[in-house]
Amino acid sequence: MSLRHIWAITRKEFQHIFRDRSTLFLVLVTPTALLLLMAYALTVDIQNVPIAILDYDRSSLSRAFVQQITAGEDLDLYAQVNTLSDIEELIMHGEIKAALILSPTFSKDLLALNGMPLQVIIDGTEPESGSFAVDHIAWRAEEFINGAVASQIQAMGMQVDSLQPIDLRIRTWFNPSLKPRNDLIPGLISMVLGFPALSVALTLAHEREHGTLEQLMATPIGRADLLIGKMIPYIVVGLVNVIMIPLIAMAWFHIPFNGSFPLFFGLSAIFLFSILSIGIIVGVFMPTQAAALALSFLVIFFPGFFLTGIFFPIAAMPEIMRLESLGLPGTHYAFITRGVFLPGNGLDVLWPYAVMMAGLGFAFTAVAALFFKKKLG
Amino acid sequence: MSKTIIQTQALSRNFKDNRAVNALDLDIQTGELFGLVGPDGAGKTTTLRLLAGLLYISEGSATVAGNDLATQSEAIKRQIGYMAQEFSLYAKLSVLENLTFFAELYNVEPKERKERTERLLAFAGLSEFKERRAVHLSGGMQKKLALACTLIHQPPLLLLDEPTTGVDPVSRREFWNILTELHLDGTTIFVSTPYMDEADRCSRVGLMYQGKLVECDTPKNIRTQLEGDLIEVLPEDRVAAHELALTLPGVTEVQTYGEALHLLVEDGKTQFEQIESSFQSENIKVKSIRLAPTRMEEAFISLIRRLEENP
Numbered sequence: 001m002s003l004r005h006i007w008a009i010t011r012k013e014f015q016h017i018f019r020d021r022s023t024l025f026l027v028l029v030t031p032t033a034l035l036l037l038m039a040y041a042l043t044v045d046i047q048n049v050p051i052a053i054l055d056y057d058r059s060s061l062s063r064a065f066v067q068q069i070t071a072g073e074d075l076d077l078y079a080q081v082n083t084l085s086d087i088e089e090l091i092m093h094g095e096i097k098a099a100l101i102l103s104p105t106f107s108k109d110l111l112a113l114n115g116m117p118l119q120v121i122i123d124g125t126e127p128e129s130g131s132f133a134v135d136h137i138a139w140r141a142e143e144f145i146n147g148a149v150a151s152q153i154q155a156m157g158m159q160v161d162s163l164q165p166i167d168l169r170i171r172t173w174f175n176p177s178l179k180p181r182n183d184l185i186p187g188l189i190s191m192v193l194g195f196p197a198l199s200v201a202l203t204l205a206h207e208r209e210h211g212t213l214e215q216l217m218a219t220p221i222g223r224a225d226l227l228i229g230k231m232i233p234y235i236v237v238g239l240v241n242v243i244m245i246p247l248i249a250m251a252w253f254h255i256p257f258n259g260s261f262p263l264f265f266g267l268s269a270i271f272l273f274s275i276l277s278i279g280i281i282v283g284v285f286m287p288t289q290a291a292a293l294a295l296s297f298l299v300i301f302f303p304g305f306f307l308t309g310i311f312f313p314i315a316a317m318p319e320i321m322r323l324e325s326l327g328l329p330g331t332h333y334a335f336i337t338r339g340v341f342l343p344g345n346g347l348d349v350l351w352p353y354a355v356m357m358a359g360l361g362f363a364f365t366a367v368a369a370l371f372f373k374k375k376l377g
Numbered sequence: 378m379s380k381t382i383i384q385t386q387a388l389s390r391n392f393k394d395n396r397a398v399n400a401l402d403l404d405i406q407t408g409e410l411f412g413l414v415g416p417d418g419a420g421k422t423t424t425l426r427l428l429a430g431l432l433y434i435s436e437g438s439a440t441v442a443g444n445d446l447a448t449q450s451e452a453i454k455r456q457i458g459y460m461a462q463e464f465s466l467y468a469k470l471s472v473l474e475n476l477t478f479f480a481e482l483y484n485v486e487p488k489e490r491k492e493r494t495e496r497l498l499a500f501a502g503l504s505e506f507k508e509r510r511a512v513h514l515s516g517g518m519q520k521k522l523a524l525a526c527t528l529i530h531q532p533p534l535l536l537l538d539e540p541t542t543g544v545d546p547v548s549r550r551e552f553w554n555i556l557t558e559l560h561l562d563g564t565t566i567f568v569s570t571p572y573m574d575e576a577d578r579c580s581r582v583g584l585m586y587q588g589k590l591v592e593c594d595t596p597k598n599i600r601t602q603l604e605g606d607l608i609e610v611l612p613e614d615r616v617a618a619h620e621l622a623l624t625l626p627g628v629t630e631v632q633t634y635g636e637a638l639h640l641l642v643e644d645g646k647t648q649f650e651q652i653e654s655s656f657q658s659e660n661i662k663v664k665s666i667r668l669a670p671t672r673m674e675e676a677f678i679s680l681i682r683r684l685e686e687n688p
Contacts, residue, residue, distance in 0.1 A: 008481035012467065012474075019469040211465035215526075218429050218459035219482040220451060374451075376431050377392075 005221045009229025013203065017233055027199050027237045031192035032244050038192075039185050039253060042311075049133050050078040052090050052099045057106035061148070068144045069100065074136045091123050098122045098133035110149055111156070116141060185249050186337035187310035190330040192245070193272060194300045196238040197279030198293070200230060204283025205292035217374040224369040227280050231365075234279075235272045242268040249341070258344030267336050267354050274329035274361030275300065280368040304330045332356045382407045382534055382565050383428060385446075387437035389588075390423050397423040399588035400437065405567060407533070410560040412579030413569040416681060419585040421569040422462060425538045428567065429459040442534050455483070458527030462538040464519050468512035472503055472522055475511055476529060483530035490529075497525040501555065517548025524555065535559070537568040541575065553578055573673035584677065586684050596673055603676040605629060606645025608652060609669040610638045613662040621659050625652060632678050639675055 017023050053069070055062050070077040078096045081087055087099040101119040103109075109117050120137055122130030207213040216226065242265060249255040278300055286292040306312060307321060308330035314322055325331045332353035339345035347354075383405035390398040398420045405411050413421050426432045428441055430450030439446035442456040466475045473494065480490045498504040501521040506514065511522060520540055527535060537556075541549045553575060560566055560580075568579070576582045577596045584592035584599075592599060612618035615636060622631045622640050627648045630641040642648045645668045656663050 002484075004481055004484070008478055012470065012478050015474065016467070016469055210468075211461055211463045212467060214431065214461050215459075215465040216482075217431055218454060218457075218461075219479065220455045220484070221482050374431075374454075375433055376426060377433070 002222060002225055005225040006229040006232070009221070009226055010232045013230055013233040014236075016203070017199075017237065023199060023203070027196050027234065028240060031195045031238075031241045032248060034195075035185065035188055035192045035245060036248070036252075038188055042184060047073055048076045049074065049098065049129050049136075050076045050096045051133055051137075052079045052081050052087055052096045053077060053102070054081050054084065054087060054099065055102045055106075056104040057102050059107040061107035061110065061152070062102050064148050065102065065106075065141075065144050068148070069137060069140045071140075072136075075133060075140075087121060091121070094123075096123070097129040098137075100137060110145075111153065113153075116145065183338065183342070184310070185253060185255055186341040187308075187334045189242075189245055189268075189337050190271065190275075190308060190333040191301070191304050191310065193238055193241060193268070193333075194275060194296075194304055194330075196234040196241075196272060197275045197300050198296045200234045200276050200279040201282035201286070201292040201296050202289050204230060204280065205286050205289040209288055214376060217376070223372050223374060224365075227284075227365065227368055227372060230283075231273070231276045231280060234276055235269060238272040238276075239265070239269060242272075246341075255341060257341055259340035260344075260346065263347060263350075264337075264340045267333075267340075267350065267357075270354055270357045270361065271329055271333040271336070274357045274364065275333075277361045277364035277368065278329070281364055281371075284368045284372045303328050307331070308334050310334055326356070327360065329357045329360050332360075380407050381405065381440075382409075383439070383441050383567065385428075385437065385439040388424075388427065388434065388439050389436040390420075390427055390432055391435045396588050398427060401588075401590055403439075403583070403590065403593075405565065407565050408560075408563055410556065410566045410578070410580045411568070412576045412582045413567065413585060414571070414573070414576045414582060414677060415569075415585030417571075420588040421585055422538055423588075424585070425459075425536050425567070425569055429457060429536050430454055431459075455530075456532055456534060458530070458532040458535045460523050460527050460535070460537045460540055462542065464516075464523065466511050466519070466523055466526060469510060471508050471510050472498070472514070473507040475522060475526055479526040480529045485530055493529060493531075497528055500558075501525045502551070515548070517544045517552070520544055520548070520552060521555070524552070528559075533565060535564055535566045535568070537566065539569050539571060542571060549575075573677055576677075577673045582673075584680060586681065591684060592680060599680075600671055600673060600676050603641065603671050603679055605641055605643045607669045607671045607675055608640045608642055608645060608649060608666065609634075610640060610656070610666045611636060611664040612638065612656070613664060618656065618661050618663070621656070621661060622652075625655055628652070630679055630682070632675060634674075639669075641671075641675065641679065 017027065053066055055066060066077070066080075069075060079090065081090070090096045091099065099121040101121070103117040103119070105117055109115060118141065120134055122133060124130065207216065246257050246261070246264065250257050279296065282292050282295045282299060286295055303324070307317070307325040308328055309325065314325050314331065317325065335353050336350050339350055381404060383403055385401050385403040388398060388401040388403070389396060401424060413424065415421055423432065427434060427446070428439070430446060430453050434447055441453045444452040446453065467478070470478065476494045476497065477490065480494065485493065498507055501524065503518060503522060503525065506518065511519060514522060524537070524540065541552050544552065549572070556566055556568070557578065570576060579596060582594065582596050582599055583590050610618060610622070615633070615638065618638055619631060619633065622628055622638060627643050628640050629643065632639040632641070640652065642652070649668055653666055656666070
């Protein structure tokens, strides 16, 4: 281990980053830009979903329900129809995204505590709007049961407690206070910080393609020194993103940052080390930049997207994938970012994740150094 | 007494389906300027990479600068300066930054570094370009910078792989003047080259052919291997003249050289007039005809031709 050699590589790499506009753009601008883009693309606020209502009951209770359903901005009553074929027609023409059918026994069943006989038809070609409609109908139904229905039942002299079963079932479907961005943006940080890792893989492959690696191999530099010296500059530029992203999250998206910033910064440095160590492995094994780019997507971005629990809950994965997700630094970092942003967790809660990330980083770097030979073949 | 700096015994390197270097036996003495020549694909680059510790050895053994090539390649790397065939410095770094970078990798102390860089820049004629980025240098200057980078740790042995390929003749000459100076200072230089005039400037030349060293001697001895003399003919109709020359008695070989023909003859002085009159009697007009000194070029082509005919 020679600090002089590491520093020589690090300084050379910094010079390269700052003199090459495309690299500079890739490491400094892309992560933040992508975060903004993904935050908007993935949390589109759906509003004014047009629906139709077919009310077979036509009681005062069912009319009150219809009114409640369409009281907000979320669902628009496009038409009150009389037959199922009307609904079919409207969905076929794309006029409505969902339809609500109240059975003839709607008010009778409700007041007899037999549940709410409600059918919702959604347009499967646009599942986003459809499931949005389902969620919001369920939410309104809950309000309706707890409000109008409860008071009517009380007026009939019955215990309101017995409404509990209906109430509970609906709650599992909707959480009115949930703002997806609050949860998503901290999770996305681990994704966009994959770009410095991609860059380090590319720079190693670039040196291989341009023969500079051959020249380096002919010098007495240590293998680990070369790899570490290459990682340091990308950790540093990654940390610039780590400072910028919470500022944008707070100022632009009004996401609360309840934890300690120095803690977040420190843990992010560990994450960058561990994700870059994967990038270094890619650079060690791939002969060209094109190959390094392709493999980076396979081992950095796709698993980061699908396996780290940002979008798909880890608990829902098959066991083998759950194990794989534990081997990804992003999984642990997603816990950390969410924990630091929202509940404001400290090191007392987050240390196991930090230890896991550091362990993975050292293990991956060791693998890279082991397989990186100062030979052309 | 000189002592051995490179010694290889049956050194071989196989790639998938070919034997790029085949049982190579080399014995290079300290202070030599050794030129490795041979057609493209003969195994020159593989040989240089093997000696620089950049390739695994398939068979055989070698000692470079007192260290075993198979087991001590890192120790070898501290004592050699290796220059790859393609430009392989950092294009975005300036001349000075490239030199400093390699100085640090070769553990040159900072106080020595400054003095050495200045001297090497002056030596390579790059002093006034030291702030210029490597990418903006001319081809010849890039080669000189690459050479300067390999010299920064004052290695006793230089391994240069076709250092002047793709460089203009003036820069080529300048580059070789630098090599000659280094040679006179006692540095051992092992250089591969496709240019025969460069081979002529070496103290010893090895000819590689299909992975083997088929000839290894001083340029003078290689030249005299070419028995007989050379007659240079500049005919008006090259094809007809070539056909005729092949039939003339005493002509052992005909090589084309641009518009000219080089006839290798057993004895130039006695045959010159006879050949000149043969051209006249066959009505083949000749712009000029002269007795020329034989050079490495003819010797090389003749040797390769013989190898191709009797492999």
